[in-house]
Amino acid sequence: MKTHKFLILFLFMTFNLIALDTYEKNIDNLKLYISYEQINDRIVKLSDELNEIYKDKEVLVVLVLKGSIIFASDLIKELKGNFILETIKASSYGMKGSNRQKLQLFGLENLEIENKHVILIDDIFDSGNTLYNIKQAFLEKNPSSVRTIVLLKKNIKRDITYLPDYSLFDIDDKFVVGYGLDYKECFRNLKGIYIVNEK
Ligand code: IMP
Ligand code: MG
Numbered sequence: 001m002k003t004h005k006f007l008i009l010f011l012f013m014t015f016n017l018i019a020l021d022t023y024e025k026n027i028d029n030l031k032l033y034i035s036y037e038q039i040n041d042r043i044v045k046l047s048d049e050l051n052e053i054y055k056d057k058e059v060l061v062v063l064v065l066k067g068s069i070i071f072a073s074d075l076i077k078e079l080k081g082n083f084i085l086e087t088i089k090a091s092s093y094g095m096k097g098s099n100r101q102k103l104q105l106f107g108l109e110n111l112e113i114e115n116k117h118v119i120l121i122d123d124i125f126d127s128g129n130t131l132y133n134i135k136q137a138f139l140e141k142n143p144s145s146v147r148t149i150v151l152l153k154k155n156i157k158r159d160i161t162y163l164p165d166y167s168l169f170d171i172d173d174k175f176v177v178g179y180g181l182d183y184k185e186c187f188r189n190l191k192g193i194y195i196v197n198e199k
Contacts (some may be wrong), residue, residue, distance in 0.1 A: 025186050030194035033176060034169055039151070039192070040074070042168040046149070047078030050119070052130065053147075060081040060116045060143075064134065065089040067123030070180035071151045075082070075121065086111055090130050103133045113141040120146060123181050125153040125164050132162045139175070169193075 061083050063072040076083060089106040116137055122131050131148055140148050153167035173191075177183045178190030187194070 004039075011014075024182065026153065027187070027190075028196045030177065030187070030190075031197050032192055033171070033174075033195045034193040036191040037181070039179065043075050044078060046166060046168065047075060051078075051080050054079075054081060054083075054117065056081070057117050058084065059109070059119055060084050060086060060113065061119045061121065062086045062088055062111070062138075064120065064122040064130070066188070067180045067182065068121045068151070069094075071123060072121045075149075090134060090135065092130065098125075103130060105134065105137055108137055111141075113138055113143045116143050118143045120148045122148070122150050123152065124176070125150045125154070125167060126178045128158050128160050128162060131164060132160055135162075151179070152181075 013078065015141075059082065061072070061076060061079075063069065063085070065087050068087075076085060088108055088111070090103060091106075092103045092182055120131065120134060120138065122134075125131055131150065135148055137144055147166070148164040149166040150164045151168050153164065154173050155169050155170050156173050174195045175183070176193050176195050177187035178194045180188050181187045181193070
């Protein structure tokens with residue numbers, strides 16, 4: 001009898017989890033937050049600034065996979081001059097129930113950074129740990145300069161004081177998808193930035 005109750009409870013919980021996942025992955029439940037036109041506008045303004053700063057310089061543009069792919073590809077199309085493109089992959093893992101996360105970087109060992117002007121591009125600055133740690137790892141390889149760019153920065157209190165050099169939009173503390181950002185690998189292909197509609 002007891003097993004019976006557990007089985008019903010288990011099935012109920014599984015059903016709820018699947019329903020929630022299906023709801024969150026449903027494109028109809030997304031609300032447009034920032035349009036492609038708004039993003040493009042900011043990209044053009046930022047690229048004007050970068051073209052001025054890096055005039056006559058060779059620059060290593062490093063994009064953090066996968067979230068910044070779409071943003072970075074639109075941005076670099078607006079850059080003039082000698083920009084070399086590289087990628088790096090970052091993933092963080094932590095103990096269940098703990099906020100402490102350890103960042104793993106893949107691809108850094110293959111990059112020639114010494115005496116280079118580096119631009120690091122990431123999709124979103126949330127806790128800031130990812131970008132801060134990537135920047136520190138780059139600084140250890142003695143570049144001439146490192147500037148960091150993110151598409152989005154969440155308006156939240158952080159443990160760290162470091163901030164990216166450029167962020168195109170400051171946003172509310174909501175989970176956003178689209179334009180490279182994903183929810184469980186979905187929605188990266190959307191042209192604008194969306195929030196999952198609160199139920
Ligand atoms: P941070 O280290 O907390 O700043 O986290 C940065 C990474 O978390 C980003 O590069 C994203 O991959 C992911 N992330 C944080 N917030 C969001 C979000 O709202 N939507 C999608 N991905 C997010
Ligand atoms: Mg990311």
